[in-house]
Structures are given as C-alpha cells and as structure tokens.
Amino acid sequence: MSPEQKIQELTDQLNHYNYRYYQDSVSEISDFEFDQLLKELKALEDQYPDFRLGDSPTQRVGGAITKSFNAVYHRYPMLSLDNTYNEQELRNFDERVRKGLDGEPYEYICELKFDGISLSFTYENGVLVRGVTRGDGTRGDEITNNVKTIRSLPLRVKAEDQPPIFEVRGEGFMPITSFQKLNEEMETLGENQYANPRNAASGSFKLQDSGETARRALDCYVYTFLTDTEFFKSHEESLLGLKSWGFNVSPGWKKVSNIDEVIAYIHEWEDKRMTLPLATDGIVIKVNSFEQQRELGFTAKSPRWAISFKYKAENKPAILRSVNYQVGRTGAVTPVANLCDLTERALPYNKVKGVHLSGTRVKRATLHNANELERLGIQLGDTVFVEKSGEIIPKITGVDVSQRELYPTTPIIFPTHCPECNSELQRNEGEVAFFCPNDSHCPPQLKGRIEHFIHRKAMNIESLGEGKIELLFDLNMVRTPADLYDLTYENLLGLEKTIVNEETGKTKIISFREKTVENILKGIDLSKTVPFKNVLFALGIRFVGATVAEKLAAYFKSIQALRTATYEQLTAVPEIGGRIALSIESYFSIPENQDLVERLEKAGLQMESDEKPVELESDMLEGKTFVISGVFENFERDDLKMKIEVNGGRVLSGVSGKLNYLLAGANMGPAKLEKARKLGVTILSEEEFLAMIENK
Ligand SMILES: NC(=O)c1ccc[n+]([C@@H]2O[C@H](COP(=O)([O-])OP(=O)(O)OC[C@H]3O[C@@H](n4cnc5c(N)ncnc54)[C@H](O)[C@@H]3O)[C@@H](O)[C@H]2O)c1
Numbered sequence: 001m002s003p004e005q006k007i008q009e010l011t012d013q014l015n016h017y018n019y020r021y022y023q024d025s026v027s028e029i030s031d032f033e034f035d036q037l038l039k040e041l042k043a044l045e046d047q048y049p050d051f052r053l054g055d056s057p058t059q060r061v062g063g064a065i066t067k068s069f070n071a072v073y074h075r076y077p078m079l080s081l082d083n084t085y086n087e088q089e090l091r092n093f094d095e096r097v098r099k100g101l102d103g104e105p106y107e108y109i110c111e112l113k114f115d116g117i118s119l120s121f122t123y124e125n126g127v128l129v130r131g132v133t134r135g136d137g138t139r140g141d142e143i144t145n146n147v148k149t150i151r152s153l154p155l156r157v158k159a160e161d162q163p164p165i166f167e168v169r170g171e172g173f174m175p176i177t178s179f180q181k182l183n184e185e186m187e188t189l190g191e192n193q194y195a196n197p198r199n200a201a202s203g204s205f206k207l208q209d210s211g212e213t214a215r216r217a218l219d220c221y222v223y224t225f226l227t228d229t230e231f232f233k234s235h236e237e238s239l240l241g242l243k244s245w246g247f248n249v250s251p252g253w254k255k256v257s258n259i260d261e262v263i264a265y266i267h268e269w270e271d272k273r274m275t276l277p278l279a280t281d282g283i284v285i286k287v288n289s290f291e292q293q294r295e296l297g298f299t300a301k302s303p304r305w306a307i308s309f310k311y312k313a314e315n316k317p318a319i320l321r322s323v324n325y326q327v328g329r330t331g332a333v334t335p336v337a338n339l340c341d342l343t344e345r346a347l348p349y350n351k352v353k354g355v356h357l358s359g360t361r362v363k364r365a366t367l368h369n370a371n372e373l374e375r376l377g378i379q380l381g382d383t384v385f386v387e388k389s390g391e392i393i394p395k396i397t398g399v400d401v402s403q404r405e406l407y408p409t410t411p412i413i414f415p416t417h418c419p420e421c422n423s424e425l426q427r428n429e430g431e432v433a434f435f436c437p438n439d440s441h442c443p444p445q446l447k448g449r450i451e452h453f454i455h456r457k458a459m460n461i462e463s464l465g466e467g468k469i470e471l472l473f474d475l476n477m478v479r480t481p482a483d484l485y486d487l488t489y490e491n492l493l494g495l496e497k498t499i500v501n502e503e504t505g506k507t508k509i510i511s512f513r514e515k516t517v518e519n520i521l522k523g524i525d526l527s528k529t530v531p532f533k534n535v536l537f538a539l540g541i542r543f544v545g546a547t548v549a550e551k552l553a554a555y556f557k558s559i560q561a562l563r564t565a566t567y568e569q570l571t572a573v574p575e576i577g578g579r580i581a582l583s584i585e586s587y588f589s590i591p592e593n594q595d596l597v598e599r600l601e602k603a604g605l606q607m608e609s610d611e612k613p614v615e616l617e618s619d620m621l622e623g624k625t626f627v628i629s630g631v632f633e634n635f636e637r638d639d640l641k642m643k644i645e646v647n648g649g650r651v652l653s654g655v656s657g658k659l660n661y662l663l664a665g666a667n668m669g670p671a672k673l674e675k676a677r678k679l680g681v682t683i684l685s686e687e688e689f690l691a692m693i694e695n696k
C-alpha cells in the first residue's frame, strides 16, 4: 500500500470510529488502539504533508453536532487535548513549554482526567442560561434542560464580584454505581447495555426526555473558567474561585513546579484513582498562569499549554480454570471465564482470590458468546491475558499458546442444552448468542419476566424489588406475574431470606414485617389502575417495547381486539412491521400466555384503553395520518388531536414514510422537519390545516 493509500485508509477508519464514538456512544475499538492509529496517521502526514486530507482526524475535534438539538456556536472554541501514554513524551512536552516561554519560570496544575463528556455552561448575570456539548469544537448541541438535572451545578451564582457573562466548563459523567444500575435496568428491559460509564454519560446527556436524564443521576466536575476580559490570573485562582462560588470543582488537583513532580503525581494516582466513584483515564497537566497560556497558544485541535497522560489499561496473565454459562433474563446464554492468578494454579477454585488488575482482584471475565470463544481460540487451562476495558469490566484479550507445552489444556465445549432447564439451545440466523427457547419454564427467564412486569415503565410496583422477587420466586410463591395478585397478608408476613453477593461475599437479610407487607400489597393493588398500554408493555412480548405497546393500545383499544388480530390487521397499524406482528401472534398462541392474560384480567388489571371512542363529525380525514409538532396559536395540541380524530384521521407520534401530514407549529425541532421533507410528507401550517377541515 502506498503512503497515500494508507493515509486515505487511516483517515476513513478513524473518522468512522469517531462517528460511532460521538454519535452513537459506541466504542468499536479500545481507546488505546484508537490513539495508536491516530499517531500512525499523524506520523505519515508529517512525512507526506501533501497527502493530508481535508477531513483528517488529526486536524479536528472528533465530535459533531447531532440533529436532535439546537446547534449553538461556542463563544470560545472547545478543543481536545493532546495525549500521550509515556513519560518521555511528557518530558518532550515540558521541553516545548520551556522553549515557548523563553526561560520564564512556570508552574503546572495536575488534575485527574475524568472520563465523561465535555460540557460548557454559560452564566449571564449569575444565572445558568445555557448548557452545550463540545460537538465539533465550533458548534455544539444545546442541552440546557438536561444539564439542569445535575444537582451539583448551581443554577444561580450569588457571588457579588462575578463578571456579567462567563463560561464554565467541566466533565459530565455517570458515577460507576449509577452506571451499573442503569445497565441492569437495560438488561431487564431487554435493551442494549452501555460498554462503559463514558458511553453511558454521553448517551444520557443527549436524551430527548430530560426526566429520564434526571433519573440517571449524572454529575459534573468543573475545571475551566472563561471570560472576555481577564478575571482570574491563573488556573489555580480560577479553581479556588469557582469552588467558593459553589461549583463542584474537580477534586484531587495539585499545583507542582516541575515535570518530576508531575510524574510523581501520575504515580500517586495510578492506583488511587480506582477508589474514586467515577471512571478516570489519566491525568491532565496545564500551565498555571493564564498569561503564559496565551503566550503558548493553540494548534488546530488542542492547546499547546496542556497535555493529557493516559494510563494504559493494565494487562496481565491469568489461568483460565473453567467456564460457566449464565442464562440471562431474555434467555441469552453468556459464557463467563473463571480465572486465577499464576501463583494460584494449585489452589482449589473456591480458595483463589484472582489476578491483581488496576487496584482490584479479578476472578471473572465475560466471554460474550460462542463466536468470541472461537475468535480467541482459548482452551481450559490456558494462560490468557486479562485487561479491564474502560477500566471497569474485565475482558480476555488473548492467549499465550507457548504455555501449552508446559501445561496441558482441553477444548471448551459450548453446551448444547440450557444449564438451568436443560432445553436444547437455539441460535437465530444472523445473531451471535445462543438462547434457551423455554421462556415459559426456564427459571432465570421467569424471574426476568416478573422483574420486567413490576418495572417503573410497566406496572410500576415500587414496593417490590429484585431481592423481594427473588425471595418470592425461590419459595415458589410467585412464578408468573399473575401470582402477585393472589398474595395475601397472611402468607407474606414473616418471610425471610439471606442473600449472598457472589462477588463480594457480603450478605443481606430480607425479611417481611408488617409495614413491608402492607406496602407490597398496596403497591400491587395500585397497579390495577395502571393504564392498558403499560399492562401491554408489562407482558414482555418480544419486540413490544413501551412505544410499540402505546401504539398498539391506541389502535386496538383492548386486549381482546389485539389477541384476535390477524397478521394483516397488525401490520396495517402504522409503524408496526412483520417482525412485531409475528411475535404478537406467536405470544397469544401459547397456552401459558393465554392463561396468564386471563388471570390478570380476572385480577382486575386494565385490559382496555379508557380513551373514549370518538364520535365522528365527518370522515373527510379517513385513512389519513398526522404528526403534530411545535406550538400553535389557536389550539392546544390535544384539541388538534381531537379535531383530527373526530374527522376520521389518526395521530401518530413519529415521522415515517407512511405518514401523510406533518402539522407544524412554531418552535418545532428542525430534525423532524427535515426528515419529513426528505420523506416527502406534506407539511401543513395551522392555517392550512384549519382551511382543510373547514372545507368539509
Ligand atoms: N474507542 C474509540 O472508538 C474512540 C473513538 C474516538 C475517540 N476515542 C477516544 O477519545 C479520545 C479523543 O477524545 P477527546 O477529543 O475528547 O480527547 P480526550 O478525551 O483524550 O481529552 C480531551 C477531553 O478530556 C476531558 N477532560 C477530562 N478531565 C479533564 C480535565 N481535568 N481538564 C480538561 N479536560 C478534561 C475534556 O472533556 C476534554 O474535552 C481519543 O484519544 C480516544 O482515546 C475513542
């Protein structure tokens, strides 16, 4: 490959990873691998400057704006940071700073590098007026409502001496505990999980629904202060100032006077950072004086007065002792490696503590699926390499085959039957995971369905949690959601169970006293008033998520109509395709499911949508579909909806190719408008719509 082709290839590759990382919050390769490729491209471009492409990722901040928010220009560009993984390059940076400052004395501030997303907050007269993402560095997404959910961020700064307009920047992040909780929830709901807290934070700050963002308990550490005219003299002063104004300034920062002290700081935090409640991926070094920062200036992509040092994920050898197969709530079977340290080879497995890795001891690593086992080519007894990806979840990165001469190994045989219920495992075409098809009897799947059923977005039975469900399940008192409605005060009172956390060995006792029992029963009773659409979602029919359930409920209005609907009737519903229709048909054809629905109906759950059937004024909009968006002069949205329905039309929530009209008010999202235009949907103003129905 010629250098020109290589440059082209690396540019395309890196731009693709950037897109996945910033737009989709997905890491297709590790940060280290990404940074190595970027370095390779940079070196080639330096050698062959003529071949550098206009869209080279070495010249631009990696992100972009999305179409779902207002794009706003940054008052000051939001750049990236140059980075390095080794001390020598850090010393080279120090050399450049020394030269750039012509022998003046200088100091550094060392800070932790938090792994989240860059945010900018603008304050006018002390009031938080705008929150924006970094975007492409010039323009970002305005997510003010979402940043306002950060509890530690002052909405108003009371200090008397503050400038009239200033900008604060920091890192929005998701604490590790929130991350774990969120992923568990995603699993219960059968949605894709996030690979690490950074991706989870990035996805959560860019949700359309601020209520959901609020629930995800995001936080932020601030580390930058900007004004038009100089207010503080140094970075140190600004950090102290921000703190005194009530900002959550990043903890752990330190002023140092030379590069050796910087390196000492790096060593000091290498393990200590693991005790922090959030993910960190390195440290940041900044020249302290603002005046000197200005002297040093910027490159196209990053300041010359700062650099980040990234800790390389620790990679260590371990012995693969055995593989367990876990059956998830959706029936997917995941192989999990049981590991021990090289020094623990002779110990029985229940005595081993695991490999030391980035501050903790690791005994397990996910192997994802059968394909991954094949890809790695590992065998039982192998010496494998383990790494914590995103510093949180351990994974196996490779195998040391040379050790096989010394220590015999045996092939791993993926089970053909479910370890929990012994049904024969299946794999759908095009999917990597094997799954247990026995969804009506396999214990983890049954339990999973009950957890799904009580979830906040489903029946919302808050007084029951995972532990309580587990207790009731293990005692055989609740095997299906319908059993919940047969529980009585007498048979709940006094139940008790000790739950042992397998990882930590900690025990927790759950016991049902008067108050608990009363609460549980109250919660269950209250769920009988939950609307039909939630009940439908709670059933956990494959591919029927909350939104689909809402559409089906609005269309069919009752479980009776839905369960007798034909494939044709189902696919006639806007936005319901063949895959969903088949899944619904198959669900209602299974006797256990029919029985469940009947029992729930008897228990008094809402099986009809109580929206009143509309009395038609005309049928002039018959067969026509509308989406209403924005704000209107003469009507509330609900009135418009009513107007459409009494004339025989239907209102949908999303713009798709099947849609006839988009009724566009003021302030509607530009993304929706553009999509409608692209799909050739007719766009109506309020006046045009009124004219249309008055013509009847
Ligand atoms: N794995 C992938 O597919 C993939 C794809 C694209 C980018 N990446 C990773 O992202 C990096 C590029 O992202 P980036 O441009 O945000 O650079 P970066 O994350 O390496 O550094 C810049 C960012 O650090 C953050 N930061 C955290 N603590 C800080 C502090 N105390 N002071 C100042 N800033 C602080 C800021 O948000 C700033 O924007 C790449 O080097 C790579 O590691 C990975």
Ligand SMILES: [Zn+2]
Binding pocket: 327, 418, 419, 420, 421, 422, 423, 436, 437, 438, 442, 443
């Ligand atoms: Zn099973």
